[in-house]
Amino acid sequence: MNDEKRKGMKPIPPNLSKYLNEDQMYELRTIEKFGWSIKFIRRPMFQEPVDVVVGPDGRSIGILEQDGRLNLEPDIEIRD
Numbered sequence: 001m002n003d004e005k006r007k008g009m010k011p012i013p014p015n016l017s018k019y020l021n022e023d024q025m026y027e028l029r030t031i032e033k034f035g036w037s038i039k040f041i042r043r044p045m046f047q048e049p050v051d052v053v054v055g056p057d058g059r060s061i062g063i064l065e066q067d068g069r070l071n072l073e074p075d076i077e078i079r080d
Contacts, residue, residue, distance in 0.1 A: 011040035019049045023068030028053070031070060036062070052076065 013019060019041050020028065028038065028051075035056025042050040051064040052074075063074040 012038050013041060016041075019043070020051055020064065021066065021068075024051060024064045024066070027064055027068040027070055036070075050076070052078075 016028075016038070017025065028036075031053065036053050039052045039054040039061065042052065044050070048066065053062045053064060053070070054060065055062070060072070061074065061076070061078065063071040063076065065071050
């Protein structure tokens with residue numbers, strides 16, 4: 001059974017500025033200097049997107065909050 005929920009949507013859209021505000025874009029550019037990158041953007045219907053980032057070790061995850069803060073203790077479940 002295929003339980004993929006994206007239905008053809010790529011995990012990282014090509015137009016990040018549509019899903020990240022100015023504060024989030026600034027923080028993303030800052031943390032990229034330390035090896036962090038966007039892992040995926042959750043785009044739930046009728047809710048704000050959730051921008052998930054991964055650390056340079058590939059295991060640490062965080063959320064770029066709407067105010068640009070990096071939340072390293074997110075309440076999020078990641079599928080393998």
